[in-house]
Amino acid sequence: MKVLNFKEAVLATLAYFDLFEYPLTQNEINRYLFKAEPDAHHIGVMLKESRKIRQRGSYYQLAESSDRVATRHERELIAKRFWKRVEKYRGVFQLIPFVRLAAVCNTLALNNTKEESDIDLLVITQPNRLFTARILLTVLLQLLGVRRHGSKVAGRFCLSFFVAEGHLNADEIAKKPYDIYLAYWLQTLQPIAGSKEVYEELLKQNRSWLKQFFAGSPLYNMHHFKETPRLAGRIQTVLEKMLSSRWGERLEKKLA
Numbered sequence: 001m002k003v004l005n006f007k008e009a010v011l012a013t014l015a016y017f018d019l020f021e022y023p024l025t026q027n028e029i030n031r032y033l034f035k036a037e038p039d040a041h042h043i044g045v046m047l048k049e050s051r052k053i054r055q056r057g058s059y060y061q062l063a064e065s066s067d068r069v070a071t072r073h074e075r076e077l078i079a080k081r082f083w084k085r086v087e088k089y090r091g092v093f094q095l096i097p098f099v100r101l102a103a104v105c106n107t108l109a110l111n112n113t114k115e116e117s118d119i120d121l122l123v124i125t126q127p128n129r130l131f132t133a134r135i136l137l138t139v140l141l142q143l144l145g146v147r148r149h150g151s152k153v154a155g156r157f158c159l160s161f162f163v164a165e166g167h168l169n170a171d172e173i174a175k176k177p178y179d180i181y182l183a184y185w186l187q188t189l190q191p192i193a194g195s196k197e198v199y200e201e202l203l204k205q206n207r208s209w210l211k212q213f214f215a216g217s218p219l220y221n222m223h224h225f226k227e228t229p230r231l232a233g234r235i236q237t238v239l240e241k242m243l244s245s246r247w248g249e250r251l252e253k254k255l256a
Contacts, residue, residue: 009036010046014053014062016180021068022112023061032187034180037215072112079111082119082155083224086192089146089157093193094228096137097239098129100165101194101202104224109188118148118158122189124198130164131255132243168202171209183213191225199225 012034017024026047030038047053047060054063061068086104093102106120107113125133141147141157148156174182186206191199203218210218228236242248 006036006039006042006046007050009033010043010050011052011062014060016184018062018065018068020107020110020112021071022110023056023059023068023072025058026060029060031219032184033215034213035215075107075113076111078115078117079108079113082108082113082117085146085155086119086224089141089144090193090226091229091232092137092140092144093123094232095236095239096133096140097236097243098126098133099137099194099236100124100126101198102192103199104190104192105161105185105188109190109221116154118153118156120158120160122161122163123159124168124194124202125162125164126240127164127166129243129248129252130162132248132252134159134162135255165198165201168205169209170206174209178212180213183210186210187214187219188221190221190223193226193228196222196225 010029010033013029013032014024016034017032024032026040026044029047030040030043033043047055052063053060054065054067056067056069059069059072086108093099101122101124103109103122103124104119105122107117108119123133123137138147138159141159142149146156148158170182170186186202187210189202199222200220203220207218243251
């Protein structure tokens with residue numbers, strides 16, 4: 001990885017998030033710093049001295065950009081409502097057989113949500129049961145009236161990304177030679193249900209190629225995660241045993 005000096009790194013970080021109208025706090029700059037080892041002291045010096053950076057309250061953005069602070073506050077209020085919906089339906093992801101991890105991604109992962117936004121999800125499944133898990137999750141969310149489809153988008157769950165364990169290295173799908181969006185996408189994932197071990201394995205599998213973008217280790221985001229209740233875990237186990245039969249194998253092949 002070509003390491004940037006702090007001036008270049010801070011400006012590059014602010015420039016990336018400016019694309020999404022998202023000013024950063026000093027702690028967030030340190031957390032998401034691009035191509036440099038995080039160092040709160042040097043970042044603080046850079047923020048005070050650079051004329052290319054504008055400060056408003058505790059937020060920083062590029063001086064040439066229009067003021068985004070009010071926009072961020074407005075979107076954070078919307079995001080709070082969306083997170084309440086995630087909390088309400090978390091049990092769905094804890095019950096569906098073969099789901100090993102469910103994580104919020106894209107705008108809600110950063111609390112940068114618009115009124116018309118949906119709730120994008122990454123779902124990791126057990127190997128050889130991805131299509132079974134996907135159809136069950138799709139059907140249940142549809143029956144509950146919270147799946148995104150057609151013109152019904154705002155505040156609904158969008159089953160954007162499915163992947164099976166064993167294929168967790170995102171470098172396989174990264175745009176070559178340089179997919180900064182995917183790198184930050186991984187850095188900002190917010191697990192909500194499933195297994196901590198699967199999330200840790202996801203980070204482990206992607207640590208090497210993320211070094212192209214970040215000097216530090218992949219971020220570990222567990223603020224919105226909750227362990228599966230015992231009853232839900234038992235129900236999921238029973239359903240998985242039922243669908244691990246030959247009939248379950250035939251169903252998976254038919255859905256594939």
